[in-house]
Amino acid sequence: MHPDRQWSPDTYVSFPGSQEFEQSTERWTTFSAPTYRAAISPATEEDVAKIVKLATCRNIPFLATSGRHGYTTTLGDLQNGLAIDLSQLNSFELDTTAETLTVGPGVTVGEVFDPLFNAGFDIQTGSAPCPSLIGVTLGGGVGRYQGVYGLIADALVSVRMVTAHGDIIEVSEDSYPDLFWGIRGAGSNFGIITSATYKLHPLTEDGDTFIAEFIVSAEGSPEYFHTLEAMQPLPAELSSIMLITSNPVTNATQTLVHWVYKGREADALAALAPILALDIEVTAMMSVPWNEMVGAAFGGVVEEICIHNINRDLYSFNLKNYAAETYVESFNKMHDYFMEYPAGRNSVLQFEFFPNQAMEAFPQNYTAFPWRDTTGYINFNIIYDAAEEETAAASTALGLELRDDLVATSGFPELTVFVSYAHGDEKLEQIYGADKLPHLAALKKEWDPLEVFSYNNGIPTEYP
Template sequence: MRAVSTTLGALGLLLCVPSTLALPSDVYAAFTRPAQGWDAETTINFPNTTGFDEATERWNTLDQPTFRMAITPAVEEDVARAVRIAKAWKLPFLATGGRHSSTTTLGKLQNGLAIDLSALNSVQVDADSETLTVGGGAVFGDIPGPVYEAGFQMPIGSCACPGMVGATVGGGLGRWQGVDGLIIDNLLSVRMVTANGRLIDVSETSHPDLFWAIRGAAPNFGIITSATYRLRPLTNGGEVFSADFVLPASANASYFDLLQSLEGTMPPELATMSIIVYNETLAAPQISLNWIYLGSEERGRELVAPIFALNPISHNITMARYDTITGTAMGGGGYSICDTVSLAGFGVSYRRLDAETYRHVFRMLSDWYVEYPDGRTSSVEIEIFAPQAVMEVGSTDTAYPWRDTLGYTGISFSGTSPETQEAGVEMGKVVRAAFAETGGYDGLATYVSYGHGDERLSEVFGENAPRLVELKKKWDPENVFRYFFSLATTPI
């Protein structure tokens, strides 16, 4: 289709309109009539236009939603306006920031409205009040620079591209959590569009029941247009010890013993990430790992000394700053992981570190690489983050329940053939079950942001699931926010 651009009078609303509209004419008119009063910088785009592609492109292309129209609001009032119109015309919609999720439930949205928050990407540090306020479209990569320059830190994820707010509301785990807690533990308030299209302030003192719910399950309750966080003083002056290693397959058993030894002994400043991947050059699996220590180089080297004893293939040790660690750790993997993928993702959380489980998974993945050579981009990532500051908050104090988790595993299976893709989904479930069996929880426990989409509510929200279901009835009785582990339709 050929795209043309025009403006709606003095409003200046830019429309990128294809020659044939996919929307019914009355729905199209409801969004584009001048009387709606859109901000001059708000844009509406339709399929087969560059603007539409930019507003809807996702990190993971597997099981993704589809859209008839995309709106990129320039102001938060236009987010609320879009919700009201979409709801009135029964047009399903999804709001996104970084669009970095791989949860399959999002694929249930077909031919809907994309509300692209990327223009709401402000990052403001208030040094006097020691707070950070970000727009709903800001991503992790936007955060460390301004925060560090003001003399602070706050927990963020290890990748640059996920949306800050989107990652927050699932819980917000990461390398800093042993010292500063989860990201939700630093969340002070949000501006939010509710299911009836109202824009409200939500905090401990304003709609406290909703504030409890959004700290773990926000996609079920509304669209967050901005969020304010508490900042923390820099640990070790903002200097971070970072150690990358690549271990051969022969070292896996000893390394996994080392990981198990962290249970009950891990200092709050330590975070480890280990990825089982395939090395095409060696034609064998390997373990790529990064250990972060928020402290001195001397103490950091003491902590990683046992890894040197395993004769790594390669290593790189550096002292980095808080604002550069995303581009330093794991050979800059915090940016390279932002490249578009097509994978089946699974997640599992556990409070026991079991070396034999790790070895079992390593063997299964090694066999997988032999049987499915076109699936050698598949990987299993083992994240072990210190729990001390996370456990200072009770398991029912926020909607996020898994406060005593030590390990988080991200499971990614992909392949170039349909047969490998299908087999990868089944293998992902097998690997997930192996971790859950020895993980110390009563069944599967999943960090919602790592969820596949087939989990029950109790496997995602634990004992908090029933309370969330009741709050859903209050705040979104028509279930308009239903595409991310719907509290109204997913079994408990």
């Protein structure tokens, strides 16, 4: 239904029980999800500002989302609130002369691939096509290209933003530079981004990437893990995603491996020589243009990864040291879990090994993102029917155990986690970094003193 005339004609409000409401609120994961009494889908930036003013004036708690692919248990703190669905703000402007891309929050990562490639550009992206590009950026934006280009947030030129007071401002190095620092790594805390402009990279090697994928048996996994450890640090152009899973046909625990090299096949094969020397099953070996790289991973499984309304729980953390023996122990614990709890066999222990040369080359205080020395991100993706209470309890216990085990050899003195992967039970220092928090808290006090933007791993207005 359309609200009264204060809104633009295409802005609409929806309520529980309607198809429009479901489309405006359905999430990638139903675990610890927020609940809403109503949803509003603004069609203009001006309407976003009006919504924020109205909600704050009437003390209505709200959450602004677009792809709704984000995860943290703190989102569940919002109950019976207002959903602000940003999916209609899907503007897309490619400036080939300035080599920039400007998008709205309704544009997903996957929607930029083909237009950029066809125009002769690429950009650092995340590992899945379904999240909002802006949503991924706000946490910093890690991915396969961070060794070559840095974080997605490092490509950010400017944003347009609605503040907690309902003002519309442009934020960049030249306009509110302090706030621009904060939104690149902790951006969910300060306002609603209505558009963002990114600096692009001209294609290199015609945009070629080389993909190599393997299935490693339980017997072969220890040798694979030790080979991987010996390969660190990875070349800037080479990244990998490794999954410890249960085979859906045989129920055997296995390791699935995806490698991507940004460049030509000959260079990729040289970089992958230690892996290619192993006696493991090859499932893919091919060159693809970079715009097809994400979709081609694991035989196109990303379509399943992007399905909404699945009960998913995550325990995640950073690493900068590869530890083969810890991976062997984790493999064995995953095997025992799969055998004892069949309802959890869709769960996955995922390792993202992303080199950090370009990411770490930026000054440590260039943005609010605190973990530029990270070279890997581990995620225990727990997937089970919410009614399976025994599996739920065992999964939580295993998630905490794996996190403790793997953090102990991560190279960090304690748990650290990329904010977009945070479970929600971590200390603020483990998410944002103790050295960043005083500055972030001061920004929070200035730009969001009532803490209306605090459901996504919220920052306090005072620290310590």
